[in-house]
Amino acid sequence: MYDQRTNAWTELVPNGTPGTPPPRHEALSGTQPRWNKLTVYGGSPFQQNPTEELWRFDLVKRVWTQVQPDGDPLVRLKRTNAAKVGNQMYIFAGYDFQCSGGTGAGQIWNLDVYSYDPHKN
Numbered sequence: 001m002y003d004q005r006t007n008a009w010t011e012l013v014p015n016g017t018p019g020t021p022p023p024r025h026e027a028l029s030g031t032q033p034r035w036n037k038l039t040v041y042g043g044s045p046f047q048q049n050p051t052e053e054l055w056r057f058d059l060v061k062r063v064w065t066q067v068q069p070d071g072d073p074l075v076r077l078k079r080t081n082a083a084k085v086g087n088q089m090y091i092f093a094g095y096d097f098q099c100s101g102g103t104g105a106g107q108i109w110n111l112d113v114y115s116y117d118p119h120k121n
Contacts, residue, residue, distance in 0.1 A: 028080050054069060074091070
């Protein structure tokens with residue numbers, strides 16, 4: 001957590017604590033300030049290996065929970081974006097790194113739009 005008043009970072013939950021998501025880069029995150037929650041989606045725990053995992057962090061209890069949303073399964077994405085409209089989080093675009101024939105860079109631009117309602121899960 002970053003405190004602007006003191007210009008200092010505080011580790012809330014140490015990396016590797018049981019029940020925490022694995023480290024990742026190029027993930028998406030968004031906050032639910034009214035419910036003191038942080039949501040993290042996708043990203044890559046390893047180079048060129050995106051994940052479809054969805055995690056929620058309770059900012060008060062300081063506990064991570066892996067979320068299994070209802071509906072269509074999410075795709076494995078990184079370098080994606082999102083917007084919150086009302087109670088929905090919309091995930092759009094990104095790279096899924098699916099390689100044609102299993103070779104090559106495989107960066108396929110994904111233009112699908114997915115929605116997630118954190119109040120249902």
